[in-house]
Amino acid sequence: QQAEELLQSIPGKSGEWxxxxxxxxxxxxxxxxxxxxxxxxxxxxxxxxxxxxxxxQLTQQQRGYAQAGGTSMCEVCASLYCANACCQCMGGxx
Numbered sequence: 893q894q895a896e897e898l899l900q901s902i903p904g905k906s907g908e909w910x911x912x913x914x915x916x917x918x919x920x921x922x923x924x925x926x927x928x929x930x931x932x933x934x935x936x937x938x939x940x941x942x943x944x945x946x947x948x949q950l951t952q953q954q955r956g957y958a959q960a961g962g963t964s965m966c967e968v969c970a971s972l973y974c975a976n977a978c979c980q981c982m983g984g985x986x
Contacts, residue, residue, distance in 0.1 A: 907937035914946065919972065926950055949975070 896916050902909060913928030929945040937943060953971060 907933045907940060907943060910936065911940075911943050911946065914950075918950065918975065921968070923950065923954060927954070962969075 895912075899909065899912055899916065910929045910933035913952050915927045916927035916931060917923075917929060927947070927950050930943060930950060933940070933943040
């Protein structure tokens, strides 16, 4: 909640802003909103591999939902755990 409030207080919206907004939405389970924000981040900074990787991971996850018709809570939790671990390894604070 605090991260989201802080992010919303920033006046300019850069690729990093959209990436962080996407990360927050992802952690909340709002995958459509996360995808929109990740896509905007990639459009603004197409050479940023971190942004591309987040979008690709989300896209693959959403394809998996469509094919499997859903996912178990264990898989959702495992995905969030992995995303958080990756974020921490890259020095992020998400």
